[in-house]
Amino acid sequence: MLKNIDWENTINSRRSIRSFEMRPVEEEKMHMLQSFIGGMKMPFRHNVTIRMFKANPNKKLYTAFSSPPDNVAFITTTDNCSIATAGFIGEILILYATSLGLSTCWYGHYLLTELERVMPHLGAYTELENAKWGYGKGEVEGERAICITPLGYWKQEGVRLIDRMQTSFFSHKRKQISELMENDIKEENLPPEILYALDLARKAPSAANRQHWRFTVSSDFKTISIAMPVGYKHIKWEHPNVDIGICASHFWLGLKIKNIDCKVSLREEQGRVVWIFEI
Ligand SMILES: Cc1cc2nc3c(=O)[nH]c(=O)nc-3n(C[C@H](O)[C@H](O)[C@H](O)COP(=O)(O)O)c2cc1C
Structure with a gap:
């Protein structure tokens, strides 16, 4: 799973991107991502699932930018250790996507109602009083999307002021x-x-x-x-x-x-x- 990828260069070149072209990831790359996910072997036990989903660019899912068509969610139970493994596993996928020339941005404060609309995952917990940003906090019953990320292509021209501010503020x-x-x-x-x-x-x-x-x-x-x-x-x-x-x-x-x-x-x-x- 780890072979044939220049992980050092990928770590050095990855950046959070907050401005995307509104085009889907090519089918071939989507297949590569799916097969990478299927073959991921981690050095510890975990119950993290990685779900790819389509978003609507006209609806707010990310607070700071419009969603590109393709996105990924890292889902697990909400005890501290599971949450930590979502970080580990999610980053391996994000780095793999980077090595394919895709842009990403770890995102904790997504809009939960919109995520549930495009990627139903709450099941019986839909009726609970849910948080507005992310799944909320603390340990709750069932699984939640701990973080999500867009998956796509950086729109370099016409970057809005807010994106520039975010980029320089979170240096x-x-x-x-x-x-x-x-x-x-x-x-x-x-x-x-x-x-x-x-x-x-x-x-x-x-x-x-x-x-x-x-x-x-x-x-x-x-x-x-x-x-x-x-x-x-x-x-x-x-x-x-x-x-x-x-x-x-x-x-x-x-x-x-x-x-x-x-x-x-x-x-x-x-x-x-x-x-x-x-x-
Ligand atoms: C777990 C996690 C959650 C994040 N959540 C958000 C978020 O909700 N909104 C946002 O604009 N950036 C978010 N970021 C992106 C960080 O601001 C960014 O990774 C950091 O400033 C370092 O910049 P770099 O990723 O370009 O190296 C998150 C990053 C991580 C690791």
Whole structure:
């Protein structure tokens, strides 16, 4: 599943795009995406499903731009660990789509009523008092679309002021590894393969570019964990564990690129999800 893709280059070139051409993704690429989804093998157990769906550009689904025809939803149960795995798995798909020349944008604050109209998924929970943006917060019964993304082609000319503002406000800047280390290990002492994987991890996208992941490396360099600080709260984003899952997927890809085998696990600890990589 991971072969034949330049993951490093894909991570470096992916950007959130908020202005799309109103044309569908070519059939061939849709097939490639479907077969990639069908063959995705993750290093942990999960219950995430990826659903492609068509949206109506004349109805508001994304707050900041019109939806292109093709879109994807990442659906799972709403406990913290499942939400984190939606981030991990969703990012692998988003990077694969990027490698096919498609543009995307992780989106948590979609309009739920419009999503349900174009992609019914709430079933018995339709009647509940649902949130306006995203599925809401906290653990609820059943499965929800944790995030969605448009899938299409960047409309480069005629970018509206709001899109330009979003792009510069949520900048592509990233923190340095040294700012993200939780214990006393110094960046310059890290084995090159771990440094490489952490460098890809720090480049992950996060809601409002908050980059709230922190890295802990054991003194023998055999165990690396990725989590947000205990007690961390995001001002606007209800599911910051999604972002930690995204970051963990970049780290995992980094180890894979360097041919390092590892055991991947995740658990909830002190109110947040901790990803553990044992080399
Ligand atoms: C989990 C998640 C949720 C996001 N939700 C939104 C959103 O609701 N609206 C939006 O405009 N951008 C959203 N973004 C995009 C981020 O603002 C963007 O990833 C970040 O600013 C970094 O920019 P980059 O993706 O271009 O590297 C989200 C990103 C992530 C990872």
